[in-house]
Amino acid sequence: MTQKNKKFKFTKVVIILLALIITIPLFTFYHFYNKLNTTSTKVENAYKSKYETVDGVTNILLLGTDGREKELAFRSDCMMIATIDAKNKNIKLTSLARDTYVNIPGKGKGKLNAAYFWGKEKLLFQTIEENFQIKLDKFIQVDFDNLMNIIFLIGGVDIDIKEYEIKSINEMIPGSYKQCTYSSKGNMELITHSGKQRINGYQAIAYTRIRKVDSAIYRDERQREVMLSVINTMKEEDFSKYPSLLNTLLPYVSTNLTPKDLIDIAFTAYNFKPLTIKQGEFPIIDDVHVKGGKYKNAGWVWLYDLNSRKVLQDFINNDIDMDKNEYLKDNSNIQLNY
Secondary structure, three states, X not given: OOHHHHHHHOOOOHHHHHHHHHXXXXXXXXXXXXXXXXXXXXXXXXXXXXXXXXXXXXXXXXXEEOOOOOOOOXXXXXXXXXXXXXXXXXXXXXXXXXXXXXXXXXXXXXXXXXXXXXXXXXXXXXXXXXXXXXXXXXXXXXXXXXXXXXXXXXXXXXEEEOHHHHHHHHHHHHHHHXXXXXXXXXXXXXXXXXXXXXXXXXXHHHHHHOXXXXXXXXXXXXXXXXXXXXXXXXXXXXXXXXXXXXXXXXXXXXXXXXXXXHHHHHHHHHOOOOOOEEEEEEOOOOOOOEEEEEOOOOXXXXXXEHXXXXXXXXXXXXXXXXXXXXXXXXXXXXXXXX
């Protein structure tokens, strides 16, 4: 399987596991619990955090990888922190740009997504914590080729497609359609107009892949948009479809979440009514607290303002929206991580 085809599949199905934890009704939770306990891959905790737990805040690293068959080492294609905030009764999804220039303990400077290549979850945990000073509690990792099928199973996702995105999406759709194994995918359909619309599995994958029309940061945003739509769709989904989704998804999940962790998260999130999901991205992409470009031998990277880590920390730990953080109003303390 080629690297292009692997990335094409996109490994954002981690959010569906999170969505199941969040939205599954309590009276069917134990079916979910038992299914996960028997079919997913459990990974023992390999890294002990150096940071103390923030009261009421649980951070789960959602990790998608771009590994190919028979590869023993590969980079993480997607890194998001899912924060379950019991204090403020909300969930936060924070993308970590994979091209962020960081110090990888024991390996030197490089892109954030290289940490997984060198040391799997343990080194990636350590790299994220030491560079951004954020405590991570658990992780969910998926290297999975069936997100298209799952989106078909839930009846598609609602996405607001911009006019300038249509051409790029349609260029990606033929390959996505060819790769899609859903038995009832029908004839290939292109996107014909802009605006909010329900799109199917292979169309959604094509949407998450585009970045040439803008940048990888906008791709992160499109990925989060698909994830949020999956969650919102599943909130309204007929409960009878959950077993089918579980049977499809869980054999491909690797996590160090214990059954007790799952119960705690499910019961905590169940009480978030209405369910509020906030979005964030780090570094702060504003041409002031970040500088993008080729740097030394690292290739194209994001050099970020070390002091802007406070914005990330405040968002996750103190529920202060990134664009409202007081730090961003004063540009006198910028210190890029050269």
